[in-house]
Amino acid sequence: MSNNMYKQTPSQTVGPYFAYGLTSEQYLYDFKSLANNELVSIDDDSITIRGRVFDGEGNVIPDAMLEIWDNQNNLFGRFGTGTEKDKGFVFKTKKPQSIAGNAPCLSVILFMRGQLIHSYTRIYFSDEVTNATDEVLNQIDNDRRRTLIAQKKDNYYLFDIHMQGDSETVFFDI
């Protein structure tokens, strides 16, 4: 059990002004970025994931920050929703492999003003047959499972995130 002498440091919101510190090059500040949204060089194997983040009234959130983590390929990316025309996010990466019948997925950490603690979700892919046998997807009710699955479009995957409402994205306690 945890030692009470060392209580976890409480979380606080990332706030509205993270851009010049955490996503500086994307927002054109003169400070080298730790990470960006191109996790791989663009070639035949790379995929594009796009989406927007919506609040409880369906408004697009223009000041969220997403981090994605692919443990298979050791890839990390970060992007703020303030610079694309549609105030969305875009990542270029590669799709992980299916392992032991589980579907390929990416881990997502989501931060924004109005979130006192970050949220965790996952991105699955609509064109993967292993979604049907995936342990995590199968523990989620049918009507919410779709919120975790990026939809394949012509040349990208669409993954919208809804903080609240009927389409509220599944967020994980990890």
Add this chain to the structure above:
Amino acid sequence: MSQLIYNPFDMEVHPPRLSPDYKSTILRAPTKPLVLLKQSLAELSGPVFGDFNLGEFDHDLTKNSIKNGEPLGERIVVHGTVFNENGQPIPHTLIEIWQANSCGRYVHKVDQHDAPLDPNFLGAGRCMTDENGNYKFYTIKPGAYPWGNHYNAWRPNHIHFSLFGANITNRLVTQMYFPGDPLLQHDPIFLAVPPKGRDLLISRFDLEATEPDFALGYRFDFVLRGHNATPFEKI
């Protein structure tokens, strides 16, 4: 067969997701129960930045944006140690910070507060903890600034911190406050933290870390979610 288990967020000290006095949480906090995820390799791993090429002055915000002179304001040293919940220091983990300048103005283009920008201060920095989990930044004490949450709302002086730790369950974004700040008792972001956790967000003045004729010292330690030391048997 044993498995490493990460402690959950300790909600005795973390703020709840919905905290209506902080108005932005109302439409942005998830409302449905979180789905408990059995921790797999995806959660028990995370980015490491050992090969990230830190700039010479990345940890020194008094120097990393100089254009034509020294930044204005009170120079401070902010230092401390990053621990896990078992009290073990976490070496070689990346810490990023960002903050307002001494007048309470953020460089961010969205910040419209009518206080001057400082051409010699960006307000962003980062460093890696050393082999003993210690870190140190030089910066300028940030000013308070007004925000639109309620009438006459002012944020207390604070520095934003972002930490990675060993895996993605350790991820922490938080704010460090200063001792004796009268705005703390009026700030709904700070007050969203349960009473047990509030002191953990306030740095303490540190005369030993104070550098004579140069900068006041403040100490601020972190505790990231740490693994349960006792392995359990998988049935």
